[in-house]
Amino acid sequence: MFSILQFEEIDSTNAYLKREYSNLKDMTVVTSLHQTQGRGRLSRIWQDDKKSLMFSLLLKENLNPARLSLLPLLTGACVLKTMEEYNLPASIKWPNDILLLEKKCAGILLESVTKDVLQCLVIGVGINLNDEAFPSSIQDKAISLKQVTGQDYDKNDFLNRFLKHFEITYQAYLNGDDSYLDIIRSHFYLQDKTVLLNYYQENKHVKVKGIDDLGNLLVTDGDTLKSINSGEVTLENTYSK
Ligand code: BTN
Numbered sequence: 656m657f658s659i660l661q662f663e664e665i666d667s668t669n670a671y672l673k674r675e676y677s678n679l680k681d682m683t684v685v686t687s688l689h690q691t692q693g694r695g696r697l698s699r700i701w702q703d704d705k706k707s708l709m710f711s712l713l714l715k716e717n718l719n720p721a722r723l724s725l726l727p728l729l730t731g732a733c734v735l736k737t738m739e740e741y742n743l744p745a746s747i748k749w750p751n752d753i754l755l756l757e758k759k760c761a762g763i764l765l766e767s768v769t770k771d772v773l774q775c776l777v778i779g780v781g782i783n784l785n786d787e788a789f790p791s792s793i794q795d796k797a798i799s800l801k802q803v804t805g806q807d808y809d810k811n812d813f814l815n816r817f818l819k820h821f822e823i824t825y826q827a828y829l830n831g832d833d834s835y836l837d838i839i840r841s842h843f844y845l846q847d848k849t850v851l852l853n854y855y856q857e858n859k860h861v862k863v864k865g866i867d868d869l870g871n872l873l874v875t876d877g878d879t880l881k882s883i884n885s886g887e888v889t890l891e892n893t894y895s896k
Contacts (some may be wrong), residue, residue: 657712657818663689664872667694667760668711669779676713676775686710686814689777693781695762696751697887702887706785706799708810711742712821714776724884725836725870727751727763729828731836733820734761735842740816743800746844749872749888751861753782754844758798778782780817784808833868840866848873863888 658680665671665687671880673684673862685786690709693701703709714726731747738745738753746754764779783799785807800808826834837889840846852861852874861874861881872883 657682657684659684659686659814661685663691664691666690667693667779668709669764669766669777671769672711672713672775672777673766676715676768676777679713679715681713681715683713684710684818685713686810687845694764695781699780701762701764701781702790703781704786705820706787706801707778707782707807708782708784708813709812711777711779711835714778715774718773718776720773722828722869723765723767725828726776726778727765727831727869728826728839728866729835730763730765730780730821731853732838733817733824734763734780734782735838736820737813738800743803747839748844748890749866750885751869755798755800755803757844759783759796760800775835782813784810784813788806836866836870841882845872845888845890848890850886852883853887853889854885889895 660683667690668687669687680790687709689705690703692701692707695701727750731751731753734753735745735747743755748754752759752765761780761782766777768774783797785801786799789797843866846865847863849860849862852859858877861876864873864875867882874881874883
């Protein structure tokens, strides 16, 4: 099902697929040992020291714009399932961060190419597998699997396990089965926490109530229940449960 292309160095596996999608098959996976211009959500940089697993997956067929917002969560559920196979108790911070010991160990970046209509989707995943240290600017927030267990993780083994989960879960998703949301809900780091939500340039404290069936964040703002489909959530040190 998957065709895998491996590079030693590339600008960004997401950028590569967005450039080359018309020459590539649905379900092409690109990995690279190093990215020179790796990127994250909200135009952030994704830096690597060759120790993290970085890959992107191309989706060209069966695209349904109405169900797009579920794909980062579906991908996150597959990362969580893979980590469970290594006995790593991870959680997810909506919409795209995977946490270990309350620090980020993986991120997901969904991008699309549209020319009149949607042409393709690219799901990029970066997982801090074997990193021993992080730049001082992020060392309080980032963690690697190796930092937690002291073990080295094989990149191909992790990727193959992830792809097995993705194949099954994505097929179910195409058939309208979103039961991977149960995994998200049972590993949901933000549940019942008060967070600072940045939504359309506005900052607000809201209480997280859950995730709805479209993958949106459910929050209460005072007495009003709201469904949030994009934005950035910050947990402050003094959050209350
Ligand atoms: C985030 O945490 O904001 C998302 C990070 C996504 C990083 C991955 S690494 C592979 C792929 N290529 C990129 O340039 N970004 C994604």
